[in-house]
Amino acid sequence: MIKNRTPLPASPSSAKRLALSACSGLVLFLGLAALLATSAAAAVPGLVVRDNPDDRGEAILVEWDGEAAGDSVRVERAESEAGPWVMRRALPGSAARFVDQGEGGPERGKTYFYRVNGQVLSATPTAQWWNKGRTNLFLILALYLGLIMVFLNIARKGGSLFIRKIAGLDAMEEAIGRATEMGKPVLYVPGIDDANNIQTIYSMAILNSVAKMVAQYDTELIVPLAKAFVLPLAEETVRSGYMDVGRPDSFRADNIRFLSDEQFAFTAAVNGIMLREKPAANLFLGSFFAESLVLAETGFTTGAIQIAGTANIHQLPFFVVACDYTMIGEEFFATSAYLSREPMLVGTLKGGDMMKLVIMVFLVVAAIAATMGHSEAFRSLLVIR
Amino acid sequence: MPELVGNTLAGLLTLAIFSFLYKDNVVYKFAEHLFVGLAAGYYVAFQYRTVFQPNLWDRLVAGDIVSFIPLALAILLFTRMLPSGQWLSRWPMGAMIGAYAGLQLIGFLQGDLIAQVQANILSVNTGSWVTNVNNFLLIVGVLTTLVYFFFSTEHKGAVGALSKAGIYFLMISFGASYGFTVMARMSLLIGRLEFLFGDWLHLL
Numbered sequence: 001m002i003k004n005r006t007p008l009p010a011s012p013s014s015a016k017r018l019a020l021s022a023c024s025g026l027v028l029f030l031g032l033a034a035l036l037a038t039s040a041a042a043a044v045p046g047l048v049v050r051d052n053p054d055d056r057g058e059a060i061l062v063e064w065d066g067e068a069a070g071d072s073v074r075v076e077r078a079e080s081e082a083g084p085w086v087m088r089r090a091l092p093g094s095a096a097r098f099v100d101q102g103e104g105g106p107e108r109g110k111t112y113f114y115r116v117n118g119q120v121l122s123a124t125p126t127a128q129w130w131n132k133g134r135t136n137l138f139l140i141l142a143l144y145l146g147l148i149m150v151f152l153n154i155a156r157k158g159g160s161l162f163i164r165k166i167a168g169l170d171a172m173e174e175a176i177g178r179a180t181e182m183g184k185p186v187l188y189v190p191g192i193d194d195a196n197n198i199q200t201i202y203s204m205a206i207l208n209s210v211a212k213m214v215a216q217y218d219t220e221l222i223v224p225l226a227k228a229f230v231l232p233l234a235e236e237t238v239r240s241g242y243m244d245v246g247r248p249d250s251f252r253a254d255n256i257r258f259l260s261d262e263q264f265a266f267t268a269a270v271n272g273i274m275l276r277e278k279p280a281a282n283l284f285l286g287s288f289f290a291e292s293l294v295l296a297e298t299g300f301t302t303g304a305i306q307i308a309g310t311a312n313i314h315q316l317p318f319f320v321v322a323c324d325y326t327m328i329g330e331e332f333f334a335t336s337a338y339l340s341r342e343p344m345l346v347g348t349l350k351g352g353d354m355m356k357l358v359i360m361v362f363l364v365v366a367a368i369a370a371t372m373g374h375s376e377a378f379r380s381l382l383v384i385r
Numbered sequence: 386m387p388e389l390v391g392n393t394l395a396g397l398l399t400l401a402i403f404s405f406l407y408k409d410n411v412v413y414k415f416a417e418h419l420f421v422g423l424a425a426g427y428y429v430a431f432q433y434r435t436v437f438q439p440n441l442w443d444r445l446v447a448g449d450i451v452s453f454i455p456l457a458l459a460i461l462l463f464t465r466m467l468p469s470g471q472w473l474s475r476w477p478m479g480a481m482i483g484a485y486a487g488l489q490l491i492g493f494l495q496g497d498l499i500a501q502v503q504a505n506i507l508s509v510n511t512g513s514w515v516t517n518v519n520n521f522l523l524i525v526g527v528l529t530t531l532v533y534f535f536f537s538t539e540h541k542g543a544v545g546a547l548s549k550a551g552i553y554f555l556m557i558s559f560g561a562s563y564g565f566t567v568m569a570r571m572s573l574l575i576g577r578l579e580f581l582f583g584d585w586l587h588l589l
Binding site (some may be wrong): 137140141144161162163164195196197198201229232233259260261262264265266268269271272275276293313314316317318320321328329330331334349350353354356357359360362363364366367370371372373375378379382384 | 402405409414416417420421423424425427428432462465474478481482484485486489490491494495498499502503505506507508509510524527528531532534535536537538539540555556559560562563566570
């Protein structure tokens with residue numbers, strides 16, 4: 001049998017205990033909540049989320065005080081404040097910054113929310129027209145191009161611009177003359193790089209001058225090529241050289257030969273030409289790599305006069321050892337300007353010379369400043385971000 | 386078995402190329418022509434598979450309109466074969482050379498010029514006399530080498546003397562580079578000999 005029970009009246013002492021425990025519970029809850037709220041707000045001191053500066057608008061920069069931050073920082077991202085949150089990176093607090101970019105990175109013009117150890121901030125990536133971190137690069141380039149423009153203008157107006165003679169130049173005419181006397185061909189190798197390489201382009205300017213010389217002497221000119229794209233360029237260069245001296249019928253398109261894209265297949269084939277067609281003059285002018293020594297050694301064994309020129313500094317020692325004359329680095333570029341006397345090339349060379357002068361002065365001043373303990377001021381001028 | 390055939394073929398062709406050390410001969414000529422022919426065939430297939438197909442054909446098939454620009458430029462290259470339209474072939478060449486020249490200018494300026502100038506801001510008062518001498522030599526070497534590559538004046542008198550010092554610095558660096566590369570070539574030769582006596586003849 002179930003009996004209705006009347007609740008016993010609470011004694012004054014138990015009511016007090018109940019009120020006390022309720023109060024203490026409330027205080028504890030409020031305290032904990034306050035503590036949690038405080039800890040969430042102060043979890044990452046100095047937290048800033050903003051558009052990454054000086055870029056094309058595909059990155060957001062998250063920064064915090066690395067010294068005051070805790071052991072680790074969790075960076076999460078969402079497209080709305082309510083989530084869903086995607087983990088982007090967990091970093092040690094001392095890292096002080098994280099750039100959200102690359103794979104899965106933010107899109108330009110879209111607002112993103114970042115939760116960093118619970119604290120939520122938002123930012124929108126935007127593109128900048130000017131990268132301030134590269135202003136120095138722009139100024140150096142502007143100075144260099146400005147100098148070139150000035151000298152180009154002088155050269156175009158017919159101003160006299162002196163260029164010193166380069167040792168290998170006299171030898172070039174001498175070598176072609178010797179080949180003519182011996183009734184043997186001249187071999188011209190414009191390197192193994194493609195037509196977009198600056199050395200190949202300059203080599204074409206020299207090839208044009210060589211073509212004029214051989215056309216005048218009526219000597220055979222063989223031009224082996226390692227890149228198909230250079231073939232039309234070389235063909236046109238040689239043809240125009242023959243035409244300039246009024247001997248277009250002496251031009252033989254068969255002598256401009258594309259051999260192989262493969263470096264050592266090309267080398268083997270050029271070796272074959274040197275051994276079987278026995279050119280009396282070998283001109284290696286352009287961009288060369290590991291084949292340089294093989295070519296120069298084979299040419300040496302055939303007894304040909306050899307003139308080389310390249311800006312690939314690692315190959316220069318081999319040419320210096322195995323060739324009669326070597327145009328070192330920029331001498332090779334100067335040769336094309338000297339031979340062609342084209343205002344464009346002469347102006348570029350003179351502009352480059354003036355730039356070298358500026359660099360020399362800068363280096364001397366910077367070395368003196370560095371010796372006096374002020375190197376950082378000069379180094380910082382050249383920092384590119 | 387296929388490995389034995391492959392190694393024997395590679396070994397014989399290596400010996401055929403080495404025979405050039407004696408003199409130019411028919412065996413070397415055969416290896417040379419085989420190499421050139423195989424390379425030509427290989428590169429046609431290689432360029433088709435890695436350049437033409439993924440970068441042009443697949444994109445055209447997928448309806449990428451922008452890919453018609455390189456296609457048009459590629460077709461223009463063949464106008465060299467036309468008797469009256471040869472000038473059109475200069476357009477793709479001009480576009481490619483111009484684009485690369487612009488790209489390379491920034492690359493060289495940033496990667497070579499500025500980096501090298503930065504690396505040469507050196508002190509000759511570091512507290513260590515060895516470092517001081519080293520830094521002094523580096524500064525003098527760079528400056529005199531730059532004088533050597535200065536084409537706007539005759540190399541006579543003081544300029545001539547500085548330029549001569551520059552060429553000495555260059556020759557010393559070439560000597561070091563030469564020795565280093567010869568060592569690398571020796572290791573290539575050793576690798577080839579290891580193949581001949583190890584993989585092929587099993588004598589090692």
